[in-house]
Amino acid sequence: MRPTYSVWLTREVDHEVVVVGSGFSGLAMAINLKKHGQHDFIVLEKSAGLGGTWRDNRYPGCACDIPSHLYSYSFEPNPRWSRAYSPAEEIHSYLRHCASKYAVEDHLWFDSPLQVAEYDETSGVWTLTIGGPREHPAVIRCRALVLAVGALHEPAFPDAPGLGDFAGEVVHTAWWDPAMSLKGKRVGVVGTGASSTQLIPEIAPRAAELTVFQRTPPWILPKNDREFGRVTRRLFERLPSLHRAYRSSLYWRSEAQVLGFTSYPFFMKAAQRIALRHLRSQVADEGLLGLLTPDYTMGCKRILLADNYYPALQRDNVALETTPIDHVDATGVVTADGTRRDLDVLxxxxxxxVSGSYAFLDIFGKDGRNLGNEWTGEQMEAHLGAAVSGFPNLFTLLGPNTGLGHNSMLLMIEAQVDLIIEALKERDRRRARSVEVLTEVQEDFNRGLQRRSRGSVWLSGCHSWYLDKTGVNRVIWPGSTVSFRRQTRDFRPERYVFDGVRT
Structure with a gap:
């Protein structure tokens, strides 16, 4: 992707491409820019190190719920995963390995949060204001801006009156302090989602008392995690074709599940039976069994994997509280029936x-439109989750409706990266100032997307973070990764406008 456009631009740029974020998305973009011959780019990272979600989430038990060998780039398969479902530190180590191997480390600007981005229609240039230490410029200009800020980034906090009055320690799983001791303390955990089901079995033996505040019981399938021995790892290393075949089997096994999520939710009944058998095999008490049995269709909320969660709830020092929280005060939590739970740690x-990553960014496109304001409201839309009308030369990775309930998100990332690369190539081939998806194309795409969502399990009646306040799916891709790859594989210039074409 040789930059040939600077010679006719009237406004100088500091970098051709700026990527924001150094998690899986940002690194994939950086690596592929280099692969296609573009070396004039930087990656802005607000923290002191790369890794995104896998740098920040360090709570006990943190791990991926996608099979390890599928949770890696297709261009950098890892035969050395230690477990079927890798812990956070191992995933973080993999990301550091990729950054080093593909020589993108020199492009990383740490402690450099993007604060404001403003688009100039005359020049087609983005002007970025950057915070952090002044070893880097405070203001830079670029011809393309790629937001790889991720969806699992800004913590969501419960709407619990008095939370700020609690005199003990309050910690979100995303901001876990490894030095914090729970030994002998009364601990309360709010929530029973993916993070909590991993955390609770790890901290239950440490706490004097542990109260789990459950709003809705999750559907949980057996995790069947296992260690990969030295022989298996060596075989995968020495026989790449065997490793590819194993990865492929994981992919198609996961991909086959999509029909249950999309067109035929009744297929979930078979999976529900497996989950119920799992629950009943681990919980004998009928009262507890009733509290832990979901009353919504499986897949409407995120499906969890765990073998040790139900046993942890049955420890003598653990209590499950299903009455809604009324308020929090200085000493603990009071539920709606007046019961008080005195706590030391919450x-x-x-x-x-999911939209919080953009709430703190001021991204001003054409006519002063603010992407953060629009996406934290009820207008969170894009074309293929990557291009946004009104914001030329700007792309997003894992933008709206690119989430998956059945397979690895890295498949979506790589498909989007390829699309963005082709869009930039086409812009430069036409010697244009900018590339922007047509408004009518974006609107038509989203109408079709919401039409396909109607018959899906995600709109089957439960309330989840997949839906906005009006009940519209803004997170999940209502289809297979095969269909997404098909739509992103061939860049369609007729769906975009190329402004300022020079001859």
């Missing part, structure tokens, strides 16, 4: 705000 396992 853990918030309440997940993430």
């Amino acid at each position: 853990v918030l396992g309440t997940g993430f705000d």
